[in-house]
Amino acid sequence: MDQKKLSTINITKVYRRLVIDHCYLCHAKSDTTLCAFCEAGFAVNQFACLLCKRPTYSELQFICGQCQAMPPPYDVCIAPLRFESLTKSLIHSIKFHQQADYIRPLIELLSRKLIEHYQHIEDWPTQLIFVPSHPKRIKERGFCQTQLMASELYKILRQKLGNRTPSFVKQSVIKKTINTQAQHTLSRKQRLENHKGVYQVEGIMDSHIALFDDVMTSGNTLETCTKQLKKAGATQVDIWVIARTPDKTG
Numbered sequence: 001m002d003q004k005k006l007s008t009i010n011i012t013k014v015y016r017r018l019v020i021d022h023c024y025l026c027h028a029k030s031d032t033t034l035c036a037f038c039e040a041g042f043a044v045n046q047f048a049c050l051l052c053k054r055p056t057y058s059e060l061q062f063i064c065g066q067c068q069a070m071p072p073p074y075d076v077c078i079a080p081l082r083f084e085s086l087t088k089s090l091i092h093s094i095k096f097h098q099q100a101d102y103i104r105p106l107i108e109l110l111s112r113k114l115i116e117h118y119q120h121i122e123d124w125p126t127q128l129i130f131v132p133s134h135p136k137r138i139k140e141r142g143f144c145q146t147q148l149m150a151s152e153l154y155k156i157l158r159q160k161l162g163n164r165t166p167s168f169v170k171q172s173v174i175k176k177t178i179n180t181q182a183q184h185t186l187s188r189k190q191r192l193e194n195h196k197g198v199y200q201v202e203g204i205m206d207s208h209i210a211l212f213d214d215v216m217t218s219g220n221t222l223e224t225c226t227k228q229l230k231k232a233g234a235t236q237v238d239i240w241v242i243a244r245t246p247d248k249t250g
């Protein structure tokens with residue numbers, strides 16, 4: 001790509017980030033990150049298990065069978081969207097086509113849900129940690145999408161909460177140590193096996209942690225990381241994800 005064209009693209013991107021006067025998705029005039037039309041395109045995770053936020057199609061509030069059999073190790077789970085339709089294609093574009101501009105609207109929706117949840121209880125976690133990708137995948141793609149997303153979340157929360165914002169460092173205290181086969185190609189039993197010993201916690205941390213990941217599918221990754229964080233001294237772990245995948249049978 002020629003330099004002139006590249007710099008024009010960069011200037012446009014920087015301008016859009018500094019001044020919100022366009023919708024981040026359709027670029028229509030809007031003084032918010034998302035115009036009303038685009039916002040209506042997201043599948044909201046309105047009905048879900050009270051503990052693990054597994055989407056349901058019943059309006060009744062309940063705890064799902066898996067959580068009844070074995071409650072999850074984390075203390076809170078926030079997952080405002082369902083991993084389908086628009087959310088799915090945006091996250092796919094961020095991961096595989098480096099469309100970093102799509103991070104902002106997704107994180108904006110998550111931050112609104114977080115504020116809705118914590119505004120009454122006022123018990124914000126004091127440290128934000130993210131689940132990192134494997135170093136090999138980061139090398140292939142040139143970036144770690146969960147790190148970029150968590151940085152954006154920190155920035156947005158800082159603007160809204162000031163000094164109540166959980167602390168954040170770009171280097172996660174969680175390290176992924178063994179390369180794993182893509183989760184969706186494995187059975188549930190294989191996935192559980194696949195996670196043994198994969199994540200390690202290194203470094204000092206607070207006792208009340210917010211653990212961020214982009215998508216929660218089976219929940220195995222977040223459960224494994226929660227257990228590791230608690231083993232390392234955390235007393236409360238709140239899960240913050242953008243979206244939760246609905247069960248295939250849902």
Ligand SMILES: [Zn+2]
Pocket residue numbers: 023024025026027028034035036037038039
């Ligand atoms: Zn729009």
Ligand SMILES: [Zn+2]
Pocket residue numbers: 049050051052053054063064065066067068
């Ligand atoms: Zn559940």
